[in-house]
Amino acid sequence: MEMKKGELLNLTVLVTSKCSLKCKMCATYAPYCSRSENYSYEHLTKSVARFFENIDRVGMFTISGGEPLLHPQLSELVDFFSTYIDRIELFEIFTNGTIVPTDRLLESLKFSSKVDVLVDNYGPELSRKVPEIANAFSASGIKHRIRKYYGDDTHLGGWIDVSDFTEKHRTEKENENIFKRCSFSTTWKNLIILIDGTVHMCYVNSRLLDFVPDKPDEYINLLDDSLSDSEIKEKIFNLRNRKFLTYCSHCNGFCEDSKRYTYPEQL
Numbered sequence: 202m203e204m205k206k207g208e209l210l211n212l213t214v215l216v217t218s219k220c221s222l223k224c225k226m227c228a229t230y231a232p233y234c235s236r237s238e239n240y241s242y243e244h245l246t247k248s249v250a251r252f253f254e255n256i257d258r259v260g261m262f263t264i265s266g267g268e269p270l271l272h273p274q275l276s277e278l279v280d281f282f283s284t285y286i287d288r289i290e291l292f293e294i295f296t297n298g299t300i301v302p303t304d305r306l307l308e309s310l311k312f313s314s315k316v317d318v319l320v321d322n323y324g325p326e327l328s329r330k331v332p333e334i335a336n337a338f339s340a341s342g343i344k345h346r347i348r349k350y351y352g353d354d355t356h357l358g359g360w361i362d363v364s365d366f367t368e369k370h371r372t373e374k375e376n377e378n379i380f381k382r383c384s385f386s387t388t389w390k391n392l393i394i395l396i397d398g399t400v401h402m403c404y405v406n407s408r409l410l411d412f413v414p415d416k417p418d419e420y421i422n423l424l425d426d427s428l429s430d431s432e433i434k435e436k437i438f439n440l441r442n443r444k445f446l447t448y449c450s451h452c453n454g455f456c457e458d459s460k461r462y463t464y465p466e467q468l
């Protein structure tokens with residue numbers, strides 16, 4: 202599905218590839234990422250600033266990971282991102298129910314009623330701190346929701362296993378068709394993912410997964426000072442309007458009819 206000019210982009214910023222859990226079906230491939238790292242404050246702030254120099258408004262601005270609360274400068278990052286709040290409709294942060302927010306982070310997150318914290322609950326054995334975390338956000342008056350990722354009523358019907366990356370020997374048309382059915386061209390058709398200064402449109406990329414070939418025309422390096430503002434803007438919209446990515450040829454996609462799993466299996 203094509204993104205139309207004038208539609209709002211959603212920006213998800215991965216602040217770390219480190220995680221306190223090892224979910225086999227992690228959508229951002231944290232346990233598989235060979236570069237397990239907190240992305241630098243300098244790269245994150247410079248690239249977000251560059252993004253907003255070129256894009257006027259964002260629908261959802263989401264802080265994700267890995268587990269964002271593992272980043273030692275998360276509060277400072279929230280303070281920096283908050284300066285763009287007038288150009289953001291909803292400011293989300295994901296967390297996996299294992300780490301209680303510090304007082305400093307709670308203070309930082311109070312800056313706007315647009316803040317919405319999504320506490321993902323992977324069950325009492327994994328997300329052990331959910332009640333404590335929910336209490337901390339309630340006591341600070343910070344809006345939060347708990348999403349259940351196990352058992353009955355699992356969020357979005359359950360986990361999807363997108364880990365079979367064998368060559369599928371598809372034609373170009375078949376690659377287009379798998380992409381058309383994938384959530385990255387339907388539900389998330391306006392999504393741009395920022396990883397350590399580079400923007401992507403899907404988590405199956407060479408920045409997170411070593412075996413995915415590096416295709417410089419399938420991401421944009423916002424830290425590259427040789428790119429002009431107009432080039433960046435055009436490249437972002439061109440990226441979002443691709444018919445498929447090279448590696449769709451090896452992937453079954455996050456599709457509406459993909460098999461669902463209701464237990465967050467750990468590696």
Ligand code: SF4
Nearest residue numbers: 383403405449452454
């Ligand atoms: S690589 Fe897979 S998950 Fe990414 S857009 Fe293509 S089909 Fe979807």
